[in-house]
Amino acid sequence: MKPLYRLNVIPSLPEQLTPLxxxxxxxWWSWNKQTTRTLEQIDPETWVASERVPLRFLASLKSEQLEALIADKQVSSGIEHILQQFTQYLSHPTWFGETHSKSRLQVAYFSAEFGLTESLRIYSGGLGVLAGDHLKAASDLGIPLTGVGLLYREGYFHQALNADGWQMEKNPENDFYQMPVQPVFTDSREHLSIEVPYVDGNVHTRIWQAQVGRVRLYLLDTNLDENSPADRDITARLYGGDEPMRIRQEILLGIGGLRALQAVGVEPTICHMNEGHSAFLALERIRRLMAEQGYSFATAREASVIGNVFTTHTPVAAGNDWFPADLVETHLSHFREALGLSREEFLGLGRIDPNDHHAAFCMTVLALKLSGGANGVSRLHGEVSRGMWQGLWPDFSEHEIPIGHITNGVHIHTWTAPEMSDLFERHLGDTWRFVDSDPDSWAPIRQIADRELWDTHQQQRQQLVDFSRVHLRQQMHSQGAPSAKIEQSLAGLDPQALTIGFARRFATYKRGNLLLRNIERLKALFADTDRPLQILFAGKAHPKDDAGKDLIRQIVHLAREEPFNGRIFFLQDYDMNLARYLVQGCDVWLNNPRRPLEASGTSGMKAAINGVLNVSVLDGWWDEACEGHAGWTIGRGEDYEDEHYQDEVESNALYDLLETEVIPLFYQRDSSGLPTDWIGRMKETIAQLAPVYNTHRMVREYSEKLYLPGQSRFEELTADPERVLQLTQWKSHVRSKWAQVQIGQVDFEFPGQLKVGMQVPLRAEVSLGELDPEDVRVELYTGRLNAQHEFTQTTVHPLELQQSNGEGVHYFSGTFICSESGSHGYTLRVVPSHRDLRDPLEMGLIRWAEN
Known part of the structure; x- marks a missing residue:
């Protein structure tokens, strides 16, 4: 039986409290500690029962409680204070407003998941939490940015471990009216909806919104009666379903997301694709320009690509979305026809080699081909990505592949413990709230009294232990464990013990069981009763990843054996709330992925800003953050072909670190009982890493490196249709004539012996056929040579045109400068050149001199 009408009833607040x-x-409340403290003080039990969500909390308060709040001067004063803070936040001058006030930038940030708070369950892990932190930082900095995502009916699964330790998945439905999201209304107060075209008909899609400080996040929902059951399920589960469902979700995110922005009146100049899930938006931008401006596909592509930014997050090829060609044709043939492309032309956009008609269609390849800027999420990941996708630019050197890097960060106000925030405020002043990336502004951390910092950290560890006891008691009870056994196990949790945390997605490459590899050495770590040790694990495996689930079961089984019972625990259902307790309360954060498969690894950053020391392999962010005395490194960044041998070597290195450095340092105390050397490392961790690995620095970097330059170029091209048309025609001409380009004789005036500082002139004959010298750039390519006579540390110097013979042959000259000693090589190459090329590599054309 279905209801005749649906009504959403909201609580009635006294007029004085309606601003709440x-x-x-x-x-904003999710990263403002004063707000959550004030609401908790009103009614601690109701606050916990409402899962610390202000919306639910206010709805749970009885009318007499609300009246009492008004009468209680202390409480009403606290409420007034947080409302003033909220108003001040929204009106305070921002970095972007002060430095780029004349910019017409409008960024649309697309992501399949957003981790903003645990009460909005539309995230699974690191990708979503990073997206949430990106929006929060954009709000803090005043960047004109709008988020676009999907509002999942079930979100991501809840994890429950059965008595055997095997992961089970539960998918309770979200009640959107009990979540911090609101419908977008039309002028007639109807819920705004759009129609997204699919090959089998239009899908009705409602638009919701979440407010993230100054930033708005639009979320799409297909769970409407007007849709078929299959279409309603498009937004049922994050990363749920089979390949057809996955591609339908990505059509909705990319194509539907852009159409939703148009419906709410947002016209982005930059579209940022956070991973390849939303890459279809690039095709929708092209389609719109074709429809609105009458452009051809090629011209619309030129006009729009510069306004797209793509961030890749995985260094594993299989981790990208690859769809069978027939599946893409089945679901997007109508869209392909609207673009005026043949089947193979369309599929070629998602193939490394467009001529490989048997290849799958890759969303990352599509995003790379249709973006004006692309980046990995750490320095090492940028290098790995250039190697992974070099096939798109097969004739170019790997280091020149146009994929840069912007290292991830974390939103410090979200992840810093309240007690640590208070400490920062006392010693850094109010300005710390703006998260200055100047290391000097964080230098006072080093002057904090050891006792003050240690007591703060001890308090956070105590809170972690208290939380873990409650969490584990419920967990073990649900598994059917006897009460006496539960209490015996939980009695082992020690708020004074060295506490190691390992929490992340349980994929095999993250090696959650590396510490378990040698049980005898592990037992020895727990044998010293004067130096107690405890390890807390948490994390979910993908529902289809049985190997990851087996890693969890191994840990659960080991934790039941002596001497590990009561000393090793696996806390189920890892989410943002559990993550906060862990990164704030552990002493050591362990990270041991198989290098170089960790793109970034932001959990270690969250731990670091709370003074938690990292023990990690040189992968992801730690490869560039490990300098100084901020933590420890497992190994030296070696690469291994034999994974079994790698595990053996690196597990022993980890045991050695714990035995000889980590545990002894933690328990090395002065006369007052303080681990002064350990505290010194805590101070260095915060002072060195907090100014760098935060999302304020990260989002500023996106703005200055990608958003603002891309926006400027996008406006230039879209404002001048003739200029775009000329660029399109020029590219077509150059491609059609490129086979005529040849490098002939190269005259190098070799003096017999080269010395540092010498300048050696050279002259090259270049045949351009029907191309003009202005269409190309002739370059001297030089660099050091390794033992295999391969180039390293290369530099490029343009040569100048000297003369032409009138028959398509031209002579270019330049100078080779001997700047340093050693083995060097040089060669010549020709690449296209045009004022509107964003990068000489973008056309994929190059001609090298031949021996």
């Missing part, structure tokens, strides 16, 4: 509704619907 605006606050409850703005996720």
């Amino acid at each position: 509704w605006d606050l409850a619907y703005n996720l």
Whole structure:
């Protein structure tokens, strides 16, 4: 039986408290510690029962409680204070407003998941949490950015471990009206919806919104009666379903997301694709320009690509979305026809080699081909990505592949413990709230009294232990464990013991069981009763990843054996709330992925800003952050072909570190009982890493390196249709004539012996056929040579045109400068050149001199 009408009933607040509704619907409260403290003080039990969500909390308060709040001067004063903070936040001058006030930048940030708060369950892990932190930092900095995502009916699964330790998945439905999201209304107060075209008909899609400080996040929902059951399920589960469902979700995110922005009146100049899930948006931008401006596909592509930014997050080829060609044709043939492309032309956009008609269609390849800027999420990941995708630019050197890097960060206000925030405020002043990336502004951390910092950290560890006891008691009870056994196990949790945390997605490459590899050495770590040790594990495996689930079961089984019972625990259902307790309360954060398969690894950053020391392999962010005395490194960044041998070597290195350095240092105390050397490392961790690995620095970097330059070029091209048309025609001409380009004789005036500082002139004959010298750039390519006579540390110097013979042959000259000693090589090459090329490599054309 279905209801005749649906009604959403909201609580009635006294007039004095109605501003709290605006606050409850703005996720600013999730990173403002004073707000959550004030609400908790009103009614601690109700606050916990409402899962610390202001919207639910206010709805749970009885009318007499609400009246009492008004009468209680202390409480009403606290509420007034947080409302003033909220107003001040929204009106305070921002970095972007002060430095780029004349910019017409409008960024649309697309992501399949957003981790903003645990009460909005539309995230699974690191990708979503990073997206949430990106929006929060954009709000803090005042960047004109709008988020676009999907509002999942079930979100990501809840994890429950059965008595055997095997992961089970539960998918309770979200109640959107109990979450900090609101419908987008039309002028007639109807819920705004759009129609997204699929090959089998239009899908009706409602638009919701979440407010993230100054930033708005639009979320799409297909769970409408007007849709078929299959279409309603498009937004049922994050990363749920089979390949057909996955591609339908990505059509909705990319194509539907851009159409949703148009419906709410947002016209982005930059579209940022956070991973390849939303890459179809690039095709929708092209389609719109074709429809609105009458452009051809090629011209619309030229006009729009510069306005797209793509961030890749995985260094594993299989981790990218690859769809069978027939599946893509089945679901997008109508869209392909609207673009005026043949089947193979369309599929070629998602293939490394467009001429390989048997290849699958890759969303990452599509995003790379249709973006004006692309980046990995750490320095090492940028290098790995250039190697992974070099096939798109097969004739170019790997280091020249146009994929840069912007290292991830974390939103410090979200992840810093309240007690640590108070400490920062006392010693860094109010300005710390703006998260200055100047290391000097964080230098006072080193002057904090050891006792003050240690007591703060001890308090956070105590809170972690208290939380873990409650969490594990419920967990073990649900598994059917006897009460006496539960209490015996939990009694081992020690708020004074050295606490190691390992929490992340349980994929095999992250090696969650590396510490378990040698049980005898592990037992020895727990044998010293004067130096107690405890290890807390958490994390979910993908529902289809049985190997990851087996890693979890191994840990659960080991934790039941002596001497590990009561000393090793696996906390189920890892989410943002559990993550906060862990990164704030552990002493050591362990990270041991198989290098170089960790793109970034932001959990270690969250731990670091709380003074937690990292023990990690040189992968992801730690490869560039490990300098100084901020933590420890497992190994020296070696690469291994034999994974079994790698595990053996690196597990022993980890045991050695713990035995000889980590545990002894933690328990090395002065006369007052303080681990002064350990505390010194805590101070260095915060002072060195907090100014760098935060999302304020990260989002500023995106703005200055990608958003603003891309926006400027996008406006130039879209404002001048003739200029775009000329660029399109020029590219077509150059491609059609490129086979005529040849490098002939190269005259190098070799003096017999080269010395540092010498300048050696050279002259090259270049045949351009029907191309003009202005169409190309002739370059001297030089660099050091390794033992295999391969180039390293290369530099490029343009040569100048000297003369032409009138028959397509031209002579270019330049100078080879001997700047340093050693083995060097040189060669020549020709690449296209045009004022509107964003990068000489973008056309994929190059001609090298032949021996």
